Amino acid sequence: MPLRAKVASSVSRTAAALSRAAGRGDGSVIGGWIGLKIDPDLLAHLSAGRAIALVSGTNGKTTTTRLTTAAVGVLGRVATNSFGANMPTGHTSALAKAGSTPYAVLEVDEHYLAQVLEATEPHVVALLNLSRDQLDRAKEVAMMAQLWRAALVRHPDVRVVANADDPMVVWAATPPADPAQGHVPPHVTWFSAGQRWHDDSWVCPECGSTIQRSGEQWWCTGCPLRRPQPQWTVEDDGVLDPTGAWHKVQLQLPGKVNLGNAATALAVAAEFGVRPVDAVSRLGVVTSVAGRYAQVDRDGRNIRLLLAKNPASWLEAFDMADVAPTLLSINARDPDGLDTSWLFDVDFSPLAGRQVLITGDRAYDLAVRLDVNGVPFQHVRTFDDAVRAVPPGRLEVIANYTAFQDIRAELDRVN
Numbered sequence: 001m002p003l004r005a006k007v008a009s010s011v012s013r014t015a016a017a018l019s020r021a022a023g024r025g026d027g028s029v030i031g032g033w034i035g036l037k038i039d040p041d042l043l044a045h046l047s048a049g050r051a052i053a054l055v056s057g058t059n060g061k062t063t064t065t066r067l068t069t070a071a072v073g074v075l076g077r078v079a080t081n082s083f084g085a086n087m088p089t090g091h092t093s094a095l096a097k098a099g100s101t102p103y104a105v106l107e108v109d110e111h112y113l114a115q116v117l118e119a120t121e122p123h124v125v126a127l128l129n130l131s132r133d134q135l136d137r138a139k140e141v142a143m144m145a146q147l148w149r150a151a152l153v154r155h156p157d158v159r160v161v162a163n164a165d166d167p168m169v170v171w172a173a174t175p176p177a178d179p180a181q182g183h184v185p186p187h188v189t190w191f192s193a194g195q196r197w198h199d200d201s202w203v204c205p206e207c208g209s210t211i212q213r214s215g216e217q218w219w220c221t222g223c224p225l226r227r228p229q230p231q232w233t234v235e236d237d238g239v240l241d242p243t244g245a246w247h248k249v250q251l252q253l254p255g256k257v258n259l260g261n262a263a264t265a266l267a268v269a270a271e272f273g274v275r276p277v278d279a280v281s282r283l284g285v286v287t288s289v290a291g292r293y294a295q296v297d298r299d300g301r302n303i304r305l306l307l308a309k310n311p312a313s314w315l316e317a318f319d320m321a322d323v324a325p326t327l328l329s330i331n332a333r334d335p336d337g338l339d340t341s342w343l344f345d346v347d348f349s350p351l352a353g354r355q356v357l358i359t360g361d362r363a364y365d366l367a368v369r370l371d372v373n374g375v376p377f378q379h380v381r382t383f384d385d386a387v388r389a390v391p392p393g394r395l396e397v398i399a400n401y402t403a404f405q406d407i408r409a410e411l412d413r414v415n
């Protein structure tokens with residue numbers, strides 16, 4: 001690396017360490033910020049010489065990044081931004097901290113994908129899904145898909161691993177080739193990770209016609225856009241690879257959605273030459289991801305934490321949760337987005353028949369929503385009140401971002 005980049009990298013590591021020592025989080029944002037102030041090209045310098053995978057999408061990127069890191073670990077040391085700092089400051093800090101590694105797997109905020117593609121020149125990019133998120137500041141889904149598509153046109157050499165079940169992702173991953181500009185279509189490997197949430201992809205991003213669905217198939221009624229044949233699919237409790245071989249996947253993470261994340265991780269690792277048969281057992285070592293899916297025993301209750309930040313992830317959480325007493329917690333602080341009207345996009349009727357408790361800064365928004373759905377609930381002021389209000393056994397906790405962090409703090413920052 002050039003001297004300036006070396007200095008920037010060293011200062012970045014020191015700043016992050018000081019921030020950690022001062023108890024101000026893991027320091028990855030401040031460390032990366034200072035590093036980039038000293039050398040604006042630091043991320044590019046730190047990326048040079050590494051084989052990199054980027055993982056982006058609205059939901060599941062932290063978990064998929066963790067699973068992919070485990071899978072690529074078959075080949076050697078892997079740098080990763082495991083604390084979920086998924087903007088360029090976090091990437092810079094993660095790479096500076098890891099030192100020299102042959103591989104890196106980086107989670108990327110979907111708004112920053114173009115910028116990070118430019119800086120890191122990855123070998124492969126994984127595109128998971130696109131759905132509405134943080135209504136007061138996130139881009140419209142169609143606009144995000146357009147940004148991704150334009151970024152991929154500028155990087156024809158990057159290999160793309162993309163979700164065949166999400167029409168917006170499929171459209172983003174298949175920009176038209178323009179031979180006059182020297183553009184070739186990207187090399188895409190398709191996986192099927194399912195799409196439970198359909199309400200952001202009823203309208204074709206190419207032509208504006210209706211998208212129709214039947215079983216797992218979907219197609220545009222006005223143009224050739226349709227579900228491509230996926231090479232990696234989930235079947236029963238395992239993953240079918242492109243050769244037709246089936247691999248049993250034993251995860252410590254719940255739900256079909258995480259089997260889809262495992263299929264994605266194996267598909268990305270395969271782009272580096274990792275055989276699924278070598279990687280699949282490593283996926284089982286991932287227990288929880290920054291508190292997500294963590295289980296804690298307290299006063300005879302087995303408490304499980306599920307993070308859900310937007311309508312699509314609430315639907316996934318309802319599917320993952322056992323039929324057991326369930327605590328819902330909603331805040332609307334800055335990291336959550338200030339607008340809670342998205343609660344009305346989620347169908348809460350799957351909770352009917354369960355004991356439902358609500359808490360958080362915006363518990364009353366939840367109360368109105370549950371009332372509309374006809375789901376009885378009880379409001380509790382504190383997490384301890386919730387634990388006392390349910391019988392011994394499983395308590396499912398579904399919370400959005402800062403509400404989740406509050407409860408995690410109650411449980412001594414469980415990982």
Ligand SMILES: [Zn+2]
Nearest residue numbers: 204207220223
């Ligand atoms: Zn169309």
